[in-house]
């Protein structure tokens with residue numbers, strides 16, 4: 210497979226000697242225009258890779274913050290077509306920031322796997338994270354996605370032991386997303402010491418960059434994780450920052466975009482201040 | 489559709505990856521995948537262990553009260569004037585429904601696997617009550633997730649669960665019914681991986697659940713075979729059962745699937761009618777999709793978002809169906825019908841009046857189709873209805889729907 214924007218970005222950052230800040234937002238939360246405005250503003254404040262959530266009615270692996278965020282997006286009329294259009298609009302002005310679509314399989318399956326991959330590639334999407342597709346179901350989407358030139362990024366978790374890691378990594382590309390706790394998004398963070406051990410364990414099995422997420426909320430935590438990992442993923446904290454600006458009807462306000470970019474800037478400063486042990 | 493036209497047996501599924509044709513599978517987050525593989529292994533070992541079966545049979549006899557009777561509904565038969573109607577009396581099991589057959593098996597397995605904490609989802613509360621009961625008997629912690637809408641409409645079962653020592657967690661997300669309870673149970677499982685066993689209440693979820701729950705429920709059909717042979721000297725002509733996720737139906741149907749002359753009917757909940765958005769008939773009104781670990785028929789919109797089901801019966805109020813049923817539909821082996829809220833209420837009342845049996849609203853849906861089908865059959869047509877549960881839990885809802893008419 211030729212290299213994607215994800216590969217290029219991680220290679221660049223490795224040369225600079227720092228970890229990537231990977232930020233998450235839900236497409237269409239609280240409405241398509243606002244989330245596009247947030248998306249467009251993210252690279253300038255220090256997001257190195259952007260995960261865009263495809264909202265789903267039944268996000269089984271997500272905590273209350275992302276559940277509510279998906280509900281807001283769906284209520285405001287977000288669809289897969291609108292999500293892909295958002296990425297196209299973003300790509301018109303930004304050719305380098307990697308975009309990863311993240312979500313659950315059913316909306317992709319119903320859109321049609323072949324058509325989805327074609328449209329996603331054309332929109333400028335670089336990779337996919339599909340929570341409910343373990344390696345056991347690789348024929349569904351992972352293998353066709355790799356063939357279409359998209360990265361398929363897999364989650365590794367504390368339950369993914371050394372025996373299972375090779376199966377999980379076999380068709381993974383772009384980066385490995387290490388979920389630092391067993392649990393849903395938005396819960397307490399793992400301690401940096403455990404994260405360091407887990408990252409080195411995964412790195413014994415792969416040359417891919419390892420990004421770590423779940424529970425990262427502050428610049429201080431981001432910095433600690435960036436010392437051990439190649440990327441730090443922040444999701445629920447950004448969703449919470451956005452939510453705090455919405456009015457009683459979940460409508461965006463003048464401060465909405467700024468609340469997210471302010472937190473991203475501070476997280477980026479945290480990531481960039483990390484001391485990386487000779488890597 | 490996706491099956492060769494000449495199938496030698498309908499009883500060989502699933503394949504080793506949990507597929508029934510295109511349905512089933514293991515669509516779960518990575519965190520859960522190792523747990524599901526462990527469960528598959530532990531279940532295969534238990535199944536091969538004669539001691540496991542011996543212990544289970546003992547509990548089924550002395551605790552659950554099996555075999556459940558196969559009862560000839562004489563006045564119903566006379567009134568309808570056609571087929572001879574038998575009820576398989578799962579309502580007479582301890583805890584009042586078929587759910588206990590499956591729960592016993594899973595709780596014994598949990599014990600064997602050394603998992604002290606049991607979680608379950610429940611709709612009508614019958615699966616929750618069965619789980620709370622078995623956890624009490626086996627000394628395990630029990631947490632039951634239940635949509636807050638169901639908590640309100642199935643209060644007697646909430647009280648039973650609490651009396652039995654279970655913690656009932658009302659779920660406020662989504663439609664606040666069974667689908668959301670299942671989401672919340674999965675979220676719990678993904679969080680508490682080391683000590684927790686997820687006891688699923690129907691033939692759905694990731695492999696091996698649909699197969700395992702089916703196996704535990706097959707006691708219904710196996711007994712029916714023996715009982716009907718003793719009473720009639722032959723096998724029945726037709727079988728009928730209601731479908732939520734499909735466990736009571738699968739338990740009755742599966743042992744008969746290869747007796748190809750037997751007509752088999754599954755009855756989904758048509759709520760306010762299939763021509764409205766307010767129903768729970770996923771075969772009639774849905775299409776194949778992926779939710780809760782398996783591919784199956786689901787109610788959804790054009791964008792793949794799951795839509796809310798509706799049924800007067802909390803146990804049928806689910807936008808999906810077990811994957812093996814989806815496959816049996818496509819192969820044509822089982823015919824799927826539906827009954828509305830109104831029809832189920834009428835059947836409920838008729839059963840009370842003619843047979844002195846208060847049925848749960850779930851099997852009342854199947855009975856509604858019996859009322860239609862039986863008169864068209866000859867008198868020597870033997871029909872078995874799975875009376876999957878008792879209706880005490882539903883009296884308040886029924887009274888409310890009937891207003892002053894009860």
Ligand SMILES: Cc1ncc(COP(=O)(O)O)c(C=O)c1O
Nearest residue numbers: 614732733734735736803850877
């Ligand atoms: C008495 C009874 N019958 C049927 C059902 C539906 O479940 P299934 O289709 O799995 O049998 C329920 C579910 O709660 C029930 O309580």
